[in-house]
Amino acid sequence: MAPGTNEFGNGTRAPRVLIATAREWLSGARLALALHSFGCEVSLLSPANHPARLTGVISQWTHFWQMRPFRSFERALDATQPDSLILADEVVLHYGLLLAGKDNEYGSRLRRLIELTTAGSAALQLARTRFDLLHQARQLQVPVPETERIPTPEDLPRAAAHLGFPLVLKSDGSAGGQGVRIARSIEEAEQFWDKLHRTPSLPRVLKRGLVDGEWMHLRAWTRRLKSAVSAQQWIAGREATSMAMAHKGRLLASVEFEVVQTTESRGPSSVLRVLDDARLRHAMARIVAHLGINGFCGFDFICEPGTGNPLLIEMNTRPTQVSHLSFGKGKDLVAAYVREVLGWRNVEDRPAATNNPFIALFPQELRRDAASSWVKHAWMDVPWDSPALIDFALGTGRKRLSSSLLPARGDA
Numbered sequence: 001m002a003p004g005t006n007e008f009g010n011g012t013r014a015p016r017v018l019i020a021t022a023r024e025w026l027s028g029a030r031l032a033l034a035l036h037s038f039g040c041e042v043s044l045l046s047p048a049n050h051p052a053r054l055t056g057v058i059s060q061w062t063h064f065w066q067m068r069p070f071r072s073f074e075r076a077l078d079a080t081q082p083d084s085l086i087l088a089d090e091v092v093l094h095y096g097l098l099l100a101g102k103d104n105e106y107g108s109r110l111r112r113l114i115e116l117t118t119a120g121s122a123a124l125q126l127a128r129t130r131f132d133l134l135h136q137a138r139q140l141q142v143p144v145p146e147t148e149r150i151p152t153p154e155d156l157p158r159a160a161a162h163l164g165f166p167l168v169l170k171s172d173g174s175a176g177g178q179g180v181r182i183a184r185s186i187e188e189a190e191q192f193w194d195k196l197h198r199t200p201s202l203p204r205v206l207k208r209g210l211v212d213g214e215w216m217h218l219r220a221w222t223r224r225l226k227s228a229v230s231a232q233q234w235i236a237g238r239e240a241t242s243m244a245m246a247h248k249g250r251l252l253a254s255v256e257f258e259v260v261q262t263t264e265s266r267g268p269s270s271v272l273r274v275l276d277d278a279r280l281r282h283a284m285a286r287i288v289a290h291l292g293i294n295g296f297c298g299f300d301f302i303c304e305p306g307t308g309n310p311l312l313i314e315m316n317t318r319p320t321q322v323s324h325l326s327f328g329k330g331k332d333l334v335a336a337y338v339r340e341v342l343g344w345r346n347v348e349d350r351p352a353a354t355n356n357p358f359i360a361l362f363p364q365e366l367r368r369d370a371a372s373s374w375v376k377h378a379w380m381d382v383p384w385d386s387p388a389l390i391d392f393a394l395g396t397g398r399k400r401l402s403s404s405l406l407p408a409r410g411d412a
Helices: 026-037 069-080 090-100 105-117 121-127 130-139 153-163 186-197 202-210 217-222 278-291 333-341 364-368 387-395
Strands: 016-020 041-046 058-063 084-087 147-149 167-171 180-183 229-233 239-247 250-262 269-275 295-303 310-316 358-360
Touching: 016 026, 016 069, 026 041, 026 333, 026 387, 041 069, 058 069, 069 090, 069 105, 084 090, 084 105, 090 105, 090 121, 105 121, 121 130, 121 278, 121 310, 130 147, 130 229, 130 278, 130 310, 147 153, 153 167, 153 186, 153 229, 167 186, 180 186, 186 229, 239 269, 239 278, 239 333, 250 278, 250 333, 269 364, 278 295, 278 310, 295 333
Parallel strands: 016 041, 016 084, 041 058
Antiparallel strands: 147 229, 167 180, 167 229, 239 250, 239 295, 250 269, 269 358, 295 310
16 A cells, blocks of 8 residues: 655654553454554553464563552653554553653653544543533533432432432443442442442552453552542433544444443453444534544443434444444444544545344353354454454453354454
8 A cells, every 4th residue: 555645744754653452352463453554553551461462473572560550651652652642542542641641752742643533632631531521512502311419318318309319320430330339228329429439449449450451450559549520311212323433523434233242240341333323423423523532432322212212322532342343334444544643645545344234242142151043143253364462352351262152264
């Protein structure tokens, strides 16, 4: 692929993309492969065992050490001199924002990368404050569930009288199912509020660090930081999710999904159904334009029973689990990223990876249920061209999965 106009360089070399991640997710490796397929030079800031290092496409690797996160970022910036930065999980989003707020050379460099290629600092901050996100969305006439701030437990009876039970309690600074509790009584709501609001205990901090490899809660413990809590109306509807690519506040590409199966109640998806929903795109476009987002982003919705109207509940400012895939013209996030954000104008969208509307995520659905019927009826996103990644995915988790569980190659 011949380079086009590259606004970050002189147009004669491949764009240098740095993927930063603290978690050993397979999705990061899949994204690295997709970017490399378009001619990008891909570098990695990650733990030593990250599966992207098995792909053979990483030009430069820097170790991400959570006990010294700022130094890890600084070393990666010096070693790779990236044109573009992808913050691929909440841990590096957290530390990246902190470093970008520093008044030094590295803070300045990181701020520039974040504004140009990683959603932008306003979007990153807003995504971490659940109440403020929904408040701004409502002002943009994007439908959201009724939500209230809960500064003290004494505010819970008022919120419960307005919102009813079950009552959804959420803490700022968390994402997905983390930091969310479903209360069915005032007593339960008070207990959950206390757990969500208080400074994490030292045993919890040590468990998250030693067992899960995440030390970001250590800062909250040492500084006695507390989380803001909000209460949200419970909507007993189906879930929908979306992924998008934006540039200078313009929605370039997007894919919408119905969440068919999750690994746990209201948890991460394991089976998706591709949708074509203008209501979801309209909501995404309004928020993207308002925040001037650049790069990968995603949005989660809950659909009202009866009407099916989607209500926004969360925004992600990072690539999602299937961001590496193409679903055809106008639905290829990686192609849009390389073409518009990185400036290689002659890049074309890839053909759709499958015509099957049902997508079983690998290895998530196999880990949820090794005998899942979706293995036969859905298209499973297995990285057939990278046996090392398949082996890595089958070996993660408490029990190794057998390769005999995989669908036949080419099933679409």
